[in-house]
Amino acid sequence: MNTTQRIPVTLELWMAFERKLYSPPQGQDLSAAERAAIPGCEVLCNGAPGIANLWKTLLLHQTPHLQIVWRAPDGKVHLVAESHVAIPNRLFFCDSLALTLNRQRQLFERAKQRLANVRSPNEFPVIEPARAAGGTSNADVLRFAFRHLREKVVNQFRKRFSRRGHWGIALHSEGSGEAQWWLQIPSPNDRFYADPFPWRDADGRYHLFFEDLPYSTGKGVISHVALDPETKTWDAAPQVVLELPYHLSYPFLFEHEGDVFMIPETSGNRTIEVYRAAPFPSKWEPHATLMKDIVAADTTLLHDNGKWWLFTTIEQGGGPNWDELHLYHASSPFGPWEAHPCNPIVSDCRRARMAGNIFRDANGRLIRPAQDCEREYGAALWFCEITKLSECEYEETPVLVKRAAPERSGLHTWNKAGDITVVDIKMNIYKRARAWMGYSRL
Structure with a gap:
């Protein structure tokens, strides 16, 4: 997954807000996830490449579907490893990002082992990647922030009566x-x-x-x-x-x-x-x-x-x-x-x-x-x-x-x-x- 894309300013501000109010999660270092990458392979999130696609997936409260793929010289894309990542609380962006990046690192480790156990990556099944869903917008971040704050208030009333x-x-x-x-x-x-x-x-x-x-x-x-x-x-x-x-x-x-x-x-x-x-x-x-x-x-x-x-x-x-x-x-x-x-x-x-x-x-x-x-x-x-x-x-x-x-x-x-x-x-x-x-x- 290409992690060189810049985090939007509004998302940076929201992540800083979460870190200030809540315990900071471990394992969300983008460079650590990048270091686990395999030459010739890339990671897709919900069918499309790019870290911005992962940000958007989490902001929309969707389940990250990570796939480690190998692109053959003929252009075909072969699936080496995949995971639908559990996100226990979708209201917290930093926690969700940390869990997903940690799973990405684990998937690359599994992919390395699987690639070492086959004669050719062509043995893995061929898939058709989706097109990127577009960049993360300020509106995506604002909707996420509003939903977070609204649910925090609603949950307090729920805990009191039910x-x-x-x-x-x-x-x-x-x-x-x-x-x-x-x-x-x-x-x-x-x-x-x-x-x-x-x-x-x-x-x-x-x-x-x-x-x-x-x-x-x-x-x-x-x-x-x-x-x-x-x-x-x-x-x-x-x-x-x-x-x-x-x-x-x-x-x-x-x-x-x-x-x-x-x-x-x-x-x-x-x-x-x-x-x-x-x-x-x-x-x-x-x-x-x-x-x-x-x-x-x-x-x-x-x-x-x-x-x-x-x-x-x-x-x-x-x-x-x-x-x-x-x-x-x-x-x-x-x-x-x-x-x-x-x-x-x-x-x-x-x-x-x-x-x-x-x-x-x-x-x-x-x-x-x-x-x-x-x-x-x-x-x-x-x-x-x-x-x-x-x-x-x-x-x-x-x-x-x-x-x-x-x-x-x-x-x-x-x-x-x-x-x-x-x-x-x-x-x-x-x-x-x-x-x-x-x-x-x-």
């Missing part, structure tokens, strides 16, 4: 006869329930494990309820079954050699940990640590064709941990784990982060649920068909997207056990509103 991102659980039973209707079981107003994982035990009884996060502590624990065998609902209060000094969520469950194990998300401890039921379902004891010194989210295992696969999204260089999916394989669910040569196998904020168990559909396709975090965390669900899975290859194709009903604002975990399907739903609630239970369309 909770955005309040999660609850919805459940559907195949025997209910109403395919479109789900039993909504919202969490109380002082906490939220999310990341539901159902489990059917050897006696055919259903259990539900989920993240339970009290707003007073801001630290998640893992809670459990037993579902009524007839109604597939619960009446008893959830019981905490796993609590640690650090945050827990996403209680992925699996069975191995007669025991039931759980891999809760423990990114706050910079680990991936395994717990064994002793006994199921009320007590869990430490069993193994799969990885250390890693900020990984929503780790999910798959046992397929005699091999264990570990999918997890990993924080890279201080960015969010929901836009780059990594894959590992082993002969045992407890490792040792070997990294896939194509890591990250998905670099896309729209479908990287795991959203539940990988499963086979009615047609035998291997489906990976994924979170769409492009506009906001947990906005929707994608279902991706895994078409190639081996120690040296990985490919998938998005086949279906599931968005929340208009009165909801997101979905981000989808799981099934027997004839029970569960999903968590995000909603905005008034702080004084009362929780309710009832059927609704998802």
Whole structure:
């Protein structure tokens, strides 16, 4: 990406304003991003070259789509590496720019490795770059500044009267006869329930494990309820079954050699940990640590064709941990784990982060649920068909997207056990509103 273009004065002033009021981000040095460049390659942002195109993309609150390309002597443009970069808060230009430039540097490093592993760059797919969208105008900067200030004021009122991102659980039973209707079981107003994982035990009884996060502590624990065998609902209060000094969520469950194990998300401890039921379902004891010194989210295992696969999204260089999916394989669910040569196998904020168990559909396709975090965390669900899975290859194709009903604002975990399907739903609630239970369309 050509970084010699001059930053407009109005944008310089706005960036100075952000640095004055907020903590200055790290990693937005344009020269550092330029030094990572590869001779013969360039970076495109949303299909067009030039740093001004990146500025405009961020000012318009769009998602940066970075592509490292190699231009062949015949004029064809070959795609070497790409990423749809997660921007957690689009209101802050400096933070967004820092994240994007850091990802650009990472992409150049990956591109160098990929170029070294092929006989010719012509082996990479050919793409048709878009034309540059035009320079950044003063009007672009002023609109961005107005939106920033307006949202800051609006958010203060929202925080006073409502909770955005309040999660609850919805459940559907195949025997209910109403395919479109789900039993909504919202969490109380002082906490939220999310990341539901159902489990059917050897006696055919259903259990539900989920993240339970009290707003007073801001630290998640893992809670459990037993579902009524007839109604597939619960009446008893959830019981905490796993609590640690650090945050827990996403209680992925699996069975191995007669025991039931759980891999809760423990990114706050910079680990991936395994717990064994002793006994199921009320007590869990430490069993193994799969990885250390890693900020990984929503780790999910798959046992397929005699091999264990570990999918997890990993924080890279201080960015969010929901836009780059990594894959590992082993002969045992407890490792040792070997990294896939194509890591990250998905670099896309729209479908990287795991959203539940990988499963086979009615047609035998291997489906990976994924979170769409492009506009906001947990906005929707994608279902991706895994078409190639081996120690040296990985490919998938998005086949279906599931968005929340208009009165909801997101979905981000989808799981099934027997004839029970569960999903968590995000909603905005008034702080004084009362929780309710009832059927609704998802």
